[in-house]
Amino acid sequence: MIDTLIQKIIETENPTVVGLDPRFNFIPKHIRDIMLETYGNTPEAVAKSYLAFNKAIIDEVYDIIPAVKPQVAMYEQLGAVGMASYIETIAYAKEKGLVVVGDIKRSDIASTAASYSDGHIGRVNVEGSIHEIYKEDFITLSPYLGYDSIEPYMDNCEKYDKGLFILVKTSNPNSGEVQDILVTKEGIALYEYMGSLVKKWGDAFMGTRGYSRIGAVVGATHKEQGIKLRSIMPKTFFLVPGYGAQGATAEDLNGCFNAVGLGAIVNSSRGIIAAYQKPIYQKDFSEMDFAKASRQAVLDMKHVLNRVR
């Protein structure tokens, strides 16, 4: 799947991943009204709104991006109806040929991790009947529990051509509280140590285009750190969050790409899916045309990324 992702980045000339992290106040009034009328003031109304919203945006951008990244928290919050909407969002994105990165950041071991693995990127076998549940192509994972929390995913990665992005350096203001502490091993920071672990784990699972199935989440808000990690893990694909909303600029991304402009995908969520709410797009797009505003925001982001990568 890492090979497919790279192929799609080359075809679309775009390393932008659209983060499908809806919130109810991003949803245009005409969708909200229909759903509230149909389902009442319920979590189901919100879940159905998210699905309709996502589908409309996917319809407008699927031909100009390689991938989408739904954030499961937004759906999980709504209970079972939310998870159904998460699953339907993924199915729809895949129908349109998009690579799907499930942003689940799970963090568990042994049979528990195997359960997540089978559900998200593998198969669930019920008395010989085989079920594919979530169907993400990639998922994100949190590494505090060590390789025991990664290994249960590798069988499914190999068997079903899937991939992982492991948190290495995140984009939040307090990330340094844990990730920047110096570890005595050669006096490097914890995130660098984690980068070297992720590289080691990934070396055994290389794709055919020079990158591993095991990628890394590397926040865009720390430029020098991106450069350092790129040198520690040259064969690791980066998923870069924090662009736009979290304050990172295109220049900060520079070190994440390699000499031919590959090696990273950059996520933007609110900046694209709620573009119609930004003054810069409001003059050209009405609320009814929210998805067209998202398309324009993707084209604008592509343009900027292609200047720096």
Next chain:
Amino acid sequence: MIDTLIQKIIETENPTVVGLDPRFNFIPKHIRDIMLETYGNTPEAVAKSYLAFNKAIIDEVYDIIPAVKPQVAMYEQLGAVGMASYIETIAYAKEKGLVVVGDIKRSDIASTAASYSDGHIGRVNVEGSIHEIYKEDFITLSPYLGYDSIEPYMDNCEKYDKGLFILVKTSNPNSGEVQDILVTKEGIALYEYMGSLVKKWGDAFMGTRGYSRIGAVVGATHKEQGIKLRSIMPKTFFLVPGYGAQGATAEDLNGCFNAVGLGAIVNSSRGIIAAYQKPIYQKDFSEMDFAKASRQAVLDMKHVLNRVR
């Protein structure tokens, strides 16, 4: 809620938490058969089996334990029908007066963490209509992203009397790969550093019985490490996994308790919920009596724990 948990440990004279981590091969044949016949070989049949299984066990043990800990992965694996079964399991346990620790180990920041927080331990507001979705009393969290991944939960903890257990030292064989690396700050291990962070975060959120709302997950497989962490974080309640199945013995738990035998709850999952499959219980309990075998396993565990704490 930490006060309630302590009260229930004192009342039941039992620090045992029953881990509701069902697997389809734990489910007695008479339950499996009914569900497969009703729902076919589907994830729904598995989800409904889990719920029936959990309810039967809860009915037999609710009067002798303080809390249960459902592991969300087992349910999440099954998709939306699984999440419904997770939610119904929690509701049933709470009806029976049990404290519920949702083992979710989520690991995210900002609006994403706030979404998890509102869904799991807070409220979801849909146009003025207020919904409680998962209703856990405590949840577990993974700390690699620093306080940004904890802070979004604290408002709901205060407002709705909830609590957290943060991963500090886990029970898996490879946990040392990350958690034991030495950090230069005074040459301590990362898990000790994390322990001091969790202590610091928790100091602002004390209950009335001398323990913080922010607890720690401390694996039972490393005795000296439990002792060290108890001294670093004397006011932090420990959730101790790894007892039984993961090889820890009662003696290993010793350091986790304080002088009056409080300060920790100890989880056992398979050892209790699948007790009827163990030779030691098979002579007294048939498969039909699986829940009674679980009750006996709880009483046996209580007996052993009360000898060491």
